[in-house]
Amino acid sequence: MTLNQIVKGQVARITQIHGEDAISIRLMEMGLIDGEQIQLLGKAPLGDPLEFAVRGYRLSLRLNEAKCVEVEVI
Amino acid sequence: MINTPAVPPTAVQQKKMTIAIIGNPNTGKSTLFNQLSGGHAHIGNFPGVTVEKKIGSVTWEGRPIDLVDLPGTYSLAPRSIDEMLAVDVLLGRQKSVPRPDAIICIADASNLERNFYLFSQILDLSIPVVLVLNMCDLARSRGIEIDAQALSQKLNIPVICTEAHHGKGLKELKAAILKIEAGAAHLPLALFPNAFYSERNQLREKLQSPQEQAAPDFLVDRLLLDVGGYVESYFEHHAKNGLMDHLHEARSRLKAAGFAVPAMEARLRYGWSRELLQDVVQHPSDHRVTASDKIDRWLTHRVFGFLFFFLLMFFVFQSVFTWAGPAMELIEAGQGLVDGAVESVISPGPLRSLLVDGVSAGVGGVLIFLPQIVILYFFIAVLEDSGYMARAAFIMDRLMRSLGLSGKSFIPLMSSFACAVPGIMATRVIENRHERLTTILVAPLMSCSARWPVYTLFIAAFIPNIAYLSIASSPVVTLQGIVLFAMSSIGALIAIPVAWFLKRVCFKGDVAPFVMELPGYKWPSPRNVIFRVYNRAKSFVVKAGTLIFMTSILIWAAGYFPGDHSEQFQVQNQIEANDASLASLNTQIAVADETATASLKELQNQQESLAAEQAVLNAKQNLVSSQLVENSFLGMAGHWIEPVVKPLGWDWKIGVGVIASFPAREVIISTLGTIYSLGGDIGEDDEGLIGSVRAATWPDGRKVFNIPVAISIMVFFALCAQCAATLMVIRRETNSWFWPVVSFTYMTALAYVGAFISYQVGMLLV
Secondary structure, rough: EHHHOOOOOEEEEEEEEEOOOHHHHHHOOOOOOOEEEEEEEEEEOOOOOEEEEEEEEEEEEOOOHHHHEEEOOO | OOOOOOOHHHHHHHOOOEEEEEOOOOOHHHHHHHHHHHHOEEEEEOOOOOOEEEEEEEEEEEEEEEEOOOOOOOOOOOOHHHHHHHHHHHHOOOOOOOOEEEEEEEEEHHHHHHHHHHHHHHHHHOEEEEEEOHHHHHHHHOOOOHHHHHHHHHHHHOEEEEEEHEEEEEHHHHHHHHOOOOOOOOOOOOOOHHHHHHHHHHHHHHHHHOOOOOOOOHHHHHHHOOOOOOHHHHHHHHHHOOOOHHHHHHHHHHHOOOOOOEEEEEHHHHHHHHHHOOEEEEOOOOOOOOOHHHHHHHHHHOOOOHHHHHHHHHHHHHHHHHHHHHHHHHHHHHHHHHHHHHHOOOOOOHHHHHHHHHHHHHHHHOOOOHHHHHHHHHHHHHHHHHHHHHHHHHHHHHHHOOOOOOOOHHHHHOOOOHHHHHHHHHHOOOHHHHHHHHHHHHHHHHOOOHHHHHHHHHOOOOOOOEEEEEEEEEEEEEEHHHHHHHHHHHHHHHHHHHHHHHHHHOOOOOOEEEEEOOOOOOOOOHHHHHHHHHHHHHHHHHHHHHHHHHOOOOOOHHHOOOOHHHHHHHHHHHHHHHHHHHHHHHHHHOOOOOOOOOHHHHHHHHHHHHHHHHHHHHHHOOOOOOOOHHHOHHHHHHHHHHHHHHHHHHHHHHHHHHOOOOOOOOOOHHHHHHHHHOOOOOOOOOOHHHHHHHHHOOOOOOOOOOOOHHHHHHHHHHHHOOEEHHHHHHHHOOOHHHHHHHHHHHHHHHHHHHHHHHHHHHHOOO
């Protein structure tokens, strides 16, 4: 499953970042690397973008950016 | 360097050092820079990019130092020409700045793991680095304990804990910098496998040519690592044949060896960061809910989040209008006092006209923007410093995306409803160049407060006062109100297709990631807020102000020359002499003996005849002034463009008004006042102006103005770029004349077409 599919409060482990484009490179630069844990904290009022906790900080991702991140729920 | 003459050691000490400051966004980098430079920074632009160049020159213990503030970034992997700038400065490839002797890398103490990604790239540059852990107090309050000394030993570089907003730790930082010797080198961190470095060396040889200097290792690293990055596209256009093929082969070889780029870099650097920090930083468990998280659940809540956001925006907006109003009136009053003082000292003549109508009007035209800039910037600085700005972008992103923009464009565009000048200055929060340019280009379409006088005049003069809905006999929905609302929203509505067009057609293929950090909430630091407001206001007055001032003088000269003003001055002299005698008569009448009826009568008669004479003189003065304007270069230009503006329903006088209002839209009111022979000081609700505008006729006796003409003028002013300040700020923010020219051209074209349609359709209806 991908990161846009997890529910609020859920913690997931990143398994892969898809693609080699600007978005996936930026995601990796921000510390989204396979093996890393990520938690969905909440959503913007219109359901997009999403707020995550990763590596001890808070990160906002749009749904289509979260789609590039393959995860497994733990 | 065998031939270098021996230099006494003291002189070596005095050699100027260049120190670059770099760090992630939201680390307090600007605060640290302001504190270190004491607020005295030279602000300019780097050539060819939209990045602001901030250099603070200081002297510490007799040693001159230039501090260079680089834009906040998460990585040194450049994706655009603007991001390349930081790399160029650090590598000494930016001609306007010498190669830094040392780098201050500032990191957020609460979030070292992520901040160390950039830090590890900086360690690869072979330049001495001082690591600053900023906001140590905030980190401690979140339960994070850092052993800076152990970290410094592990890294073998100075590590300083600071609280930049309190000025804590700066002394230690300065001492650490002063210990660095100019020209000292530092071994690169070199985290990558040998396979990578041998590929890098081969690639560097490929790049080398006899006439060119060898590319620095760091740049060749970037070429190899950044798939689709700026360095790759640069070499694609500039390097010899075969290089790109070699690059792709090298990347496939690395991939086959299990070191696929670009994933390898992130994995290795984050791996290094985590391992390094393991024993140095103690932090609470990963999934702890912080106070900041609890606030976020409310402030980004489906209902309360929106509600709070809109209430806050309403408050900001309302404050800009209510607080700036009195300050702007004060500036106008001050300008009036100065004009009065000049008029009392200098008799009517070209010098006085230049000082009052040119210089004073020009300075006033600059200063009048200051209250709005200061107030708006105050709120923006508070919102940014507290961490709410990122949430505003978070909340508005979905809506703004339908325009092809992102949440970060919302605040600049909303600010532009007060005034496009601070709005455009606020676009600096948008990192993506194309998104920022799109926002800058559509911002002047928002209906700013300078358009209101134009709307007020023409609505009062031509739109019938019909109420459609009244509550307790006070009108609620009126035709005039509807027209005012329509005029205020037309620009924003037109901005939607314009933004869409710019993003989809002009800046195609550029998907800006909205990967954004949401920093923890904190109390804004007053010192920081004041600094930023002050810097913004200063940079506006100095940079844009001079140009606005010059434009005002030019327009004054065009309206003044080549006419012969001697008759005007003569009449003006008489008027002023009569004013003086009238005033003295009035005092005589006031103190006159009530019983001496005869002499009182005599005085009153004198007063009456003088007043009558004065009225004749005023009328003459107005006539002469309007003739002078008609025969000036401005008037000639008005006549010249009459065929162009005729399809809009305008006569040459409106044409003159439009040209004269190039420095600022509201100038059209006083210009129309002059042309319609009313003298200079005319306000938008002046009954005389409304009357003479209504009475104006074409040479064949038809009325010039009717409802379609009034709508046509209002639509023109709603969409045009008649504002020198806005254009100068666009010039300043984009560091190019190209974008203000584009803004002016496209908005004038839009305004013309809009006015044409309104007039032609309007004429079919009436």
